[in-house]
Amino acid sequence: MxxxxxxxxxxxxxxxxxxxxxxxxxxxxxxxxxxxxxxxxxxxxxxxxxxxxxxGSLRGLLTAIAAEGFRRHAAFMREGLGAAPDRPARLRAAMEGYVRFATTHPHLFGMMFSPIHCDFEDPALVAAAGESFAVLAGISEGLDWDKGTGPDALLKTEMMLWSMVHGYAVLTMSGQMAGATGQDDLPGIAEIMPGFGYRPAPA
Amino acid sequence: MxxxxxxxxxxxxxxxxxxxxxxxxxxxxxxxxxxxxxxxxxxxxxxxxxxxxxxGSLRGLLTAIAAEGFRRHAAFMREGLGAAPDRPARLRAAMEGYVRFATTHPHLFGMMFSPIHCDFEDPALVAAAGESFAVLAGISEGLDWDKGTGPDALLKTEMMLWSMVHGYAVLTMSGQMAGATGQDDLPGIAEIMPGFGYRPAPA
DNA sequence: GGGCTTATCTTTCCAACGTAAATATTTCCG
DNA sequence: CGGAAATATTTACGTTGGAAAGATAAGCCC
Missing domain, CATH: 1.10.10 (Arc Repressor Mutant, subunit A)
Structure with a gap:
């Protein structure tokens, strides 16, 4: 290439x-x-x-690389969505895609979330990152949990899911999760996520 | 000093x-x-x-700085624990301490979790990080959720809490959460955490 | 198709960086 | 008191990103 x-x-x-x-x-x-x-x-x-x-600068180039990374990241998340029979399965597939991208491309993933290397103000990067976030947003709707109906319900759901999967990916990949727990074989993301259900689909 | x-x-x-x-x-x-x-x-x-x-090298020095960071990080988490009336309040206090440290010392926090700067194999760093993790472990026991009783229950609980709070801290601090959601005023960590209860204390 | 403008790429140079090696200074301890 | 070990300096080197100036190609208008 x-x-x-x-x-x-x-x-x-x-x-x-x-x-x-x-x-x-x-x-x-x-x-x-x-x-x-x-x-x-x-x-x-x-x-x-x-x-x-x-x-413009190295930072600009790295930002462009990160933007392409986010597009591939979104693709990883969408990958298992088609085969998923129901909404909980879609949730799980997206989360596992998120983590799979991180483990498959650890250095790229690390750079994509590093303010030292990337400019998160860059419109192209924001747009690309939004592509990934959109996948999360898509599976957040109708999630049944104790904050799934109040004010800012959808926003809170998105933030909760994103925080959990991102923290999991970062901490396991860096080895800190293994180091702090003393465990080599750690549970997968699906095993540490509360088993969320979904409210009946809207119409 | x-x-x-x-x-x-x-x-x-x-x-x-x-x-x-x-x-x-x-x-x-x-x-x-x-x-x-x-x-x-x-x-x-x-x-x-x-x-x-x-x-030895710059990396060694940064690792030592990160270790001191983890000690202070643990102190932030422990800070609100004394005043908390019950276990849910302790959970919330620890999580908020975690996030408060990140927002108060953003650069230090970022370095503490950067494999580029720190050597996560270093025994002193592992020990210091364990100090923070111990606070999380302390509030994980007895947490009532759907994975709170099976095999590896405690481990899964610790990982779930750590993942969520760490992801939240990283994503909000970097500005990515605000960028992707388009919201300036984001909910706090307590508002996006499921309202976990606790099983009766062991004896 | 000649000539001007703009975009693109190279060459050269520079300050700042981390590290290595040799040297100087101090402390420790027998 | 004196040698060994620890601690700090000096000097030097290769690498980095960026600035500045010049070279080359492409676009475009008349």
Whole structure:
């Protein structure tokens, strides 16, 4: 996917996308500390100052990479939704997709939620993150729990689900959950989520 | 608390503690990106290579700072416990202490859970983090929910509470929760936690 | 199709960073 | 008192992101 180390034309032609793709590759193979401006540019075959024209700074490039990460993240969450027979199963599938993305792409996932690396004010990133959040919002409606009917019911439900699954993903992935509990084999996200039911579907 | 910029003796005398204290100060005033080896050393008044004798590397020093962070984190969680009249109130107090620490010391909190900066294998860090986890463990016992009695009941309860409160803290603090929901004024941790009750105290 | 404008990329340079190695100073302890 | 160990400094090095200036290509208008 990424262009080779050399090229015949002075202009790359598709540098913006190539840089994002190269960054994703580096994240997968070498991790976050190796994700330097110079390394990304070298992989595409351009000078280390070339990205500045498209992204302004390293932070800008990382933000674009994170945005692509959120799109894939949303795709992971949506993956099991089709096969789910009912709403509780959909809830479970989305949560497990969330965690599966984190464990499959740990470095990318870590960067996507790091204020040091990403600019959460960036409109493109906000939009991409909203794509993931929308999946959560979709399964939040009608969830039956003690705050599922009052004021801000939907907002509270979304926040509760997001907080739980995100905390689980972060803490297990970093090894802190294993370290603090002393357990190697930890329960999955479905095993630590209260068994929420759903109120009858609206109409 | 920290030594002044100059000193009369060749040996500092208490460099190890002074470096940790200086690091904490920098985190409060200038944030995580400013927490460099050279900046910490300069604040204490030693050369930027002096910390190596005590901590090995920058990562080692940051790990020690994080450990002190976890001790203070545990103190925040314990703070409201005494005044709580019953067990549900204790649960709420601990959760709110967790979040209050994160909002009061955002940069320190962020570093404490960053595998890039800290070495989660370090015994001192594991011990300090365990101190925080112990507070959670203390309020997990007897919590009444659908997984509160089966196998690994206590472990699952601890993991559920920790995941929820940690996810909430991270996502609200980074601004992502506000960004994705479009809400400025978000519900507190107590408002998005299921209203757990407790089974009768054991004897 | 000639010429101006703009976008894109390179080259060069710089300050700041973490770390290594060699050296200086102090303390500890026999 | 004296050598060993601990502690801190000096110097140097390779790497990083970014700024500045110049080179090259593309777009576009007449």
């Amino acid at each position: 990424t262009s080779p180390e050399t090229r015949d034309t002075y202009h790359h032609g598709n540098l913006k996308n190539a840089l994002v793709a190269a960054g994703l590759e580096i994240l997968e193979t070498e991790g976050l500390p190796a994700l330097t401006l110079r390394a990304i540019a070298a992989r595409v075959g351009v000078s280390h100052t070339a990205p500045k024209n498209h992204f | 920290t030594s002044p910029e100059t000193r009369d003796t060749y040996h500092h005398g208490n460099l190890k503690n002074a470096l940790v204290a200086a690091g904490l100060e920098i985190l409060e005033t200038e944030g995580l990106p400013a927490l460099t080896l050279r900046a910490i050393a300069a604040r204490v008044g030693v050369s930027h290579t002096a910390p190596k004798n005590h901590f």
